[in-house]
Amino acid sequence: MSYKFRLQRVLDWRLQLEEEQNRRLGSAYRETAEAKGELDRLTAYLDKLQAEYSSCQSEQVDVPGALLTADFLDSLSSRLTEQRLLVEQCEKRLAEQVRQAEKARQERKAMDSLREKDVIRYRREAEALEQRLTDEAARYVYLAGSQRSEVRDQK
DSSP states (O other): OOOOOTTHHHHHHHHHHHHHHHHHHHHHHHHHHHHHHHHHHHHHHHHHHHHHHHHHHTSOOOHHHHHHHHHHHHHHHHHHHHHHHHHHHHHHHHHHHHHHHHHHHHHHHHHHHHHHHHHHHHHHHHHHHHHHHHHHHHHHHHHHHHHHHHHHHHO
């Protein structure tokens, strides 16, 4: 008689669910890192352009160029604001995905715990059965030996 966990299909499903949640978590980490990288790149670019724009203002002013630069800086600032919102959204998704991955891990661990308890129960039952069979065999041998000695004593 071999051991078979009655809830093995549920445990397998929980494992698949945990793996899927971990894949999604990895994806959320990558998205967040990419969004933060883009935010850092845009911030550095904006700082660089603002410094160049400030240094150019002290020299002779090219009105069309200054207006174009100001519009570009304004556009870049808007893009930076949008990127900050995107980073916030990515961080929220990441936090939610961390929560879901943790929940899936806990559910899988609960099933593992049930399986371990079931294995222990099965082993105890098997040991009890083996002990019972050993006791029965020993009793049979003892009784057979007792009957032989009674027969010899009668002769």
